[in-house]
Amino acid sequence: MATPAIAQGTGGLNAQSTAAQTSDPVDQAVDSINDRLSTSWNDWAVTHGDVQSIANTLEGLDANQTRAVIDQLAADGTLDKVAQEFTDDKVLGLGGLTVAERSQFFNEMARKLDSGGLKTLSDAFAGTDANSGGYEDVVALGQAVATHASPHVQVEYVQEMASDMTDQPDYTTTHLGGSMSRTGDAEAAAVGEVLAGLQGSPSAAREAFGALSYEQMRAVMSASIDETVNYSSHAVSANLDGKVAGEILASASQINDPDVKARLFDASAQTLEHINEDFGFPVTALGKEESANAVANGLTQLLDTDTTGIMRELAYNQSTMDGTSFGQYAKHMLNNGQEDVLGEQMARLQMGNQLNENPITRFEDSVTLNSGAIRYENAGTLGYFVGGVYSAAESISSDVQQQQELTSKVLNSTLTVIGSVVPPAVNTGFGVAKDWAVYAIEAAIEDPGTTAAQQLERAAIPTNPNTDEMGVGTAAFSGFNDRISQVTRLD
Template sequence: MVSAVDGASTRTAPPPPPAPPAPRTTVQLAQARLPSQVPTQPAQTPTGPSPEAQAARAKIDEHLDGTGFLNAQTHGDDQAIASTLASLSATDANAVVAGLQADGRLDDLASTITSSSVFTGNLSADERRQFITDVAGKLDGNNLAFLSRAFDTIGGDRGREGAGYVQELGQAVAAHASPQTKIDFVRALGPDTVNADGNTQFDNGLLSRTTHHGNPQAVAVGEVLSSMRGAQLETAFNTLDSGQQRAVFQAAIGETSSHFTGQGSPIQTPGYNTALFTELSQAFATMPSAHQKAQAFAVGAEVLRGERPPTTAVLTGQNASEPKRAMLEMANALGNIIDSDPSGIVNDLSQFRQPPAGSGDVATANGNALASYARTMLENDQGAKGRLGAQMARVAAGNVGQATPDAAFDHAVNGQYRTATGLGYFIGAASAAARSIDSDNAAQNQLIGNTLASGLTLLDKFGVASVAAAVAKDWVRTAQSSLAGAGGNHPTQALTDAALPTDAAGNDSSLSNSRSAFLSTLNFVSANARP
């Protein structure tokens, strides 16, 4: 195309008349072209959606209104909406979805995409999954959160259908979104995870009714968090406060309760699917910070503790075996976090009687979390007991490469006796757990002794450095001997005797500061932990 200026350059024109002197601006124009005198023009940025986004929005609105007979929505409408969004760039797709949300039409889109009319047809399961995959890969975290909330409205109040679509979107975000989008998605949905109105959904069968416990948005957040690793996961986890973190763990146990027609008792049959809980725990074990691992462990352990059947369960006819089965799965999952850094995590757990204001952390110094975990492990098979015993031994060995248990106990890092403190904390929690199982001291001594013996065989399987493994084994043998000779004495006394360094004559030779750190922590946890 030839511009007007190009076209003018091909013509011959008479010379212009001389310009009058007054309006001459030759000098001024030359000065105006100096860089220092050229006014800076603001960058021109587009405002509002692009023409492509506007056209797509108009098309989507047309199909949301229906193009069938009497404005009925057809399968073609559903496909057109899905394909229109899929064809857009990420920028335009975000603009369209944000506009739909602002105009109150995003719920309409969610309903259309998931509708199942026998008269007009609907997207197939594959078509719907493809739509969700497309948007998960191009929308930002805030718009994905808007869409997740829209899916949650499907099926009406407390209906189960919408929760399934929310989880499906969460899984797609986990699989296809960028790390930053995942972080933003988690942050945006954090407040929704503690919305009590969404904590139960009902699924009515022909002869039964099942209640699903757990917030759907918390499930979606859990799906995304479980797909992340390392520092990026830690960043996403830190966007949630402790209440929101607990809601995610709670939803991840997949708890249900069912009541069947004709069932004489009002007692419901419990069920659990702890797969997401396990995936979350495995992911949290990769976070770089021992403090964040400790917080994740504590929050998950509080959920574990809350599922323990009451002591009256058998008398009232409640099913106690299913919750106990789920609790073992949950404890084994949380064990992944402890295994990643036993000494660092347990020492951190001992620190927080009153978390810093505004930190969002949970108090962990009382030992409830570790005691709840320990009780579940002690109540189960030798594999569970052995894992707990190996973890205690690794705490006794510390993580600074000292050559003997005594040297590890007395070793200080920046003035803190971390091994002594952590060992006191672990012994206090394990002793409280054993006491909650059996009130007899001799039985408690035997239970903990057997646990340590089982752990001895597992230390080599953890890939622990040879020096640390040797120190851990040495401490276990000393503790076993002390417990075996304790008789009816309390296990904390026997384990204290094993923990404190001694001289050749068998007398306490520990440093006063390390001994104080150990005993104060042990006594506090032993008195306050509630498994």
């Protein structure tokens, strides 16, 4: 590639002097940038033309040259000064780059830099404002990485940024007549943009999500709703936007790792709980309902990809076995008339993701742990689901009849799904087990004397219609009840 021309600007009278002394494009670019940043008695300020020239110089290099220049500028602190000048808000021709100009610059850097260079650049812009951590520009660079970097670089960018995602979870700025508070770490928000942009790249998504700890996932999801609160002498208003949160969950739906999905489900459900909280009088919360639905719909999409696997991880992981995260999701679904979705999930827990498993043998399937103990995971997972749905119904209303109305809607959906399953012609055991599952659900719905909890528990156990006896063994039934008892009731 030909040596890039050093861009001209409206200042920096010494800009060409040092640069002309070398023909190496990297050294030439570094010298030109340093000259543009220098000031003297007859060249007393860095102008908008100077910073445009710096941007043009960097944008005119090839990828290897750009990386080398960024490394050299970072080594002696010059990159920090570049970032400060780029974000300078002075007027009269002395200001930094406009938002649009910085966006163009970030896009070019995302195309050319590797993950280490992008992290270095992000750190430089983070240092331009200690209060916010350079929020706007760090996130803008993340958006550029999401749209212009390769999947390989995107994954490594997430890995590079992960350690900085929990150190500045919020900030407040003041302005004439009031102030604004934002919830969310800048690096976490930037990583969220990249994760959301990995739709269509399942392999990269698997690596990127797998690189994050539980705490880091929580930071990403908290930042992904872009929550701000504006205070003035006249009003207090909150603004939320769950678009990125929903896209993150859609991206995670591609991966084939139920444990990672379960951890993300937990982090996202806590964000959903926060959105659904009462912001209190006199706060006006804009985008609250839309954001809650974006997260809830994303959680449904995630669960639908592997209901049995994700729910099993939620039921048996120490951090989620109390059921509060699933309970918050179930509560939102019940509150928003989506009982049918919960019913479909229950059907999959009874008959497998493809609705092609014998509900009795599936309930009684067991695994042997390393300790030699026997665990009835399918039964326990179903119990976890039942406990979570009941906890959600109970938190919505203390009225027993209203609770039962909610759970009946869930079970009617389950009945529709299981009832529509056509057993294979050669497998009479499957057909009998399916009929017993249908009978149990119908009996639970039709019995006016049962509470919501009893109704759900009864419906989950295939029952012999001739004897009204459970169709499963006591050991598996004990595993089912054990998980129910572990579920914590929601407030």
